[in-house]
Amino acid sequence: MQGLVLSKILKRLLVPVLGSLLAVSAGSAVAADSYWQQVKDRGTIKVGVLVDWPPYAAADANNQPSGYDGGVAKLLADYFGLKLEYVVMTGPNRIPFLLTDKADVLVASLAITPEREKQVQFSKPYSAASMVLLGPSSVGISTPADFPKYKIGVPRASTTDIGVTKVAPEGTKLHRFDDDASALQAMLVGQIDAVGTSSVIAADVQKRFPGKYKVLYVINEQRMAIAMRKDRPELLKAMNEFIAADMANGKLNALFEQWLHTPLPKSVTQPDQ
Structure with a gap:
């Protein structure tokens, strides 16, 4: 009899606690997955870029981001019908800017390395050098x-x-x-x-x-890719969709040839082969 009473007491205590934990877990997952939706609702995507590594990253006559990366950022915003906001940064502060949400994504000649993959997630490659x-x-x-x-x-x-x-x-x-x-x-x-x-x-x-x-x-x-925070799977899916589409229609290759006077290497156009 005592055991039955104790079991009922524990059940009354644990069920609300477990329910709260599950709600927090589910809420975190929804928050992480909804970031891409927040960007779309905002109508603007903040893209981190460099301006000091021509022809990949440069500034034009009006001191606006240019070069291959600047063009890729514009293609990205156009593909999703979003307004583009450039966030200019330097090499050392690229990942810190990303992790503090000063930028939604980086199109900043950031090469894929095992060390960086511990901090951020990368799309399929869009460039190489x-x-x-x-x-x-x-x-x-x-x-x-x-x-x-x-x-x-x-x-x-x-x-x-x-x-x-x-x-x-x-x-x-x-x-x-x-x-x-x-x-x-x-x-x-x-x-x-x-x-x-x-x-x-x-x-x-x-x-x-x-x-x-x-x-x-x-x-x-080095192969470069779009970088974003690790906890945003829908954002990663969207970036890979953009790269696949503009790789298939030739826009990325045309832009690369415009700035670098050579086609995109096979390590970028056929990364899985």
Whole structure:
């Protein structure tokens, strides 16, 4: 008899508690899933972009975001019929801006890496670039074993920084700068001997200074994707829908060719193969 009474008391106590826990859990899931709906209801999508990594990210004559990333952001907003709000940021503050909701998504040349996947979720890739070491023709770097002989600059906390650091032997003198432009300028004025940058930027520098600079070492190829907070599955689904559609209709490839004068690489157009 005592056991039956105790069972009834516990049931009366536990049912409301369990109900509250389930309600909180369900509410959290709904909140997470509804973020994309909030963006659509707002009518504006806030897209984080860079303006200091041409031709991927640049500013036009009116100081508005331009380049390939700026164009992708516009295609994205147009695809969903939303007003576009650019949120200009620097390389190091891309993920912090995203995690504090200053931007809904990033179209900011953010390469997919295992470390970043712990913090954010990525769409299918929309872009790619090879990372290289660029320097004067007189610099004798051909393998990582040569790195310690020279001063090498990289943009701080970038995938170039990660890539160079990964292969650099002990004793390498790495100089970290706030962004790509600062690192490149340091190389041009002789403050450092080589700079980690994209193959596209390297080609532009070589074109502007014929015979003076060369690609010393190829670090890796990076695939870039739209990034967003992890707790937003419907937003991820929408971004992948946009990429699939504008990849299929050729708009992304046409935009890439406009800015980089080459087709999108197969690692982007056929990422699962």
